[in-house]
Amino acid sequence: DxxxxxxxxxxxxxxxxxxxxxxxxxxxISNHLAWFQQxxxxxxxxxxxxxxxxxSGVPSRFSGSGxxxxxxxxxxxxxPEDVANYYCQKYNNVPWTxxxxxxxxxx
Amino acid sequence: EVxxxxxxxxxxxxxxxxxLSCAASGFTxxxxxxxxxxxxxxxxxxxxxxxxxxxxxTFYAESVKGRFAIxxxxxxxxxxxxxxxxxxxxTAVYYCARPTGYCDSINCFAYGMDVWGQGTTVTVSS
Numbered sequence: 001d002x003x004x005x006x007x008x009x010x011x012x013x014x015x016x017x018x019x020x021x022x023x024x025x026x027x028x029i030s031n032h033l034a035w036f037q038q039x040x041x042x043x044x045x046x047x048x049x050x051x052x053x054x055x056s057g058v059p060s061r062f063s064g065s066g067x068x069x070x071x072x073x074x075x076x077x078x079x080p081e082d083v084a085n086y087y088c089q090k091y092n093n094v095p096w097t098x099x100x101x102x103x104x105x106x107x
Numbered sequence: 108e109v110x111x112x113x114x115x116x117x118x119x120x121x122x123x124x125x126x127l128s129c130a131a132s133g134f135t136x137x138x139x140x141x142x143x144x145x146x147x148x149x150x151x152x153x154x155x156x157x158x159x160x161x162x163x164x165t166f167y168a169e170s171v172k173g174r175f176a177i178x179x180x181x182x183x184x185x186x187x188x189x190x191x192x193x194x195x196x197x198t199a200v201y202y203c204a205r206p207t208g209y210c211d212s213i214n215c216f217a218y219g220m221d222v223w224g225q226g227t228t229v230t231v232s233s
Contacts, residue, residue, distance in 0.1 A: 031218075032217065034218065034220065044223055046219050046221045048219075053218075055219070087152050089152070093214045093215070094214060094215050095169070096154040101152070
């Protein structure tokens with residue numbers, strides 16, 4: 001099975017900072033990767049699909065990039081409401097593995 | 108409004124069985140594959156299973172293969188997950204979700220899961 005390694009596991013940044021989270025697949029997965037945001041006690045929310053397409057209604061400060069094995073989620077200007085756990089998930093074939101998650105906090 | 112609503116969670120003993128349901132509304136249910144995802148307390152997300160839109164093809168994570176069964180009734184717009192031989196490590200919130208993709212007899216391909224239910228809690232404990 002293809003492994004998905006997400007890093008870092010947690011980060012703390014100031015409001016307005018640029019934040020980057022990465023996911024690396026152990027094999028090529030083309031652009032079959034999505035990013036989710038999950039706030040405490042809430043349902044996961046799709047942010048980015050097909051590696052770089054912003055889901056409707058998601059603020060433009062979120063962006064995704066990458067193809068093949070290396071992918072990045074960027075928050076261009078961190079806001080207090082962005083405090084959450086973030087997950088990537090790969091979809092090129094089953095199993096549709098999630099990354100381990102990244103906890104984002106405000107410094 | 109596109110919506111998924113899970114039901115059927117509860118408390119049960121190890122070795123027991125439980126069936127979950129996910130009622131869909133606001134979209135053409137049979138046109139979409141559907142998935143189950145779970146989240147153990149304080150842990151990350153785990154993909155469990157996906158079924159094609161027709162129900163002909165099913166796929167499972169190794170952790171639940173042989174114990175869990177996904178199915179659907181397109182006439183009722185409802186997705187199911189039958190869970191057998193439950194273990195303490197199956198304790199989790201179970202979500203149904205709608206992937207945007209395609210399944211054939213060999214594999215499932217998608218680009219994301221854009222609609223999620225609110226989740227139903229399953230607790231396995233003696």
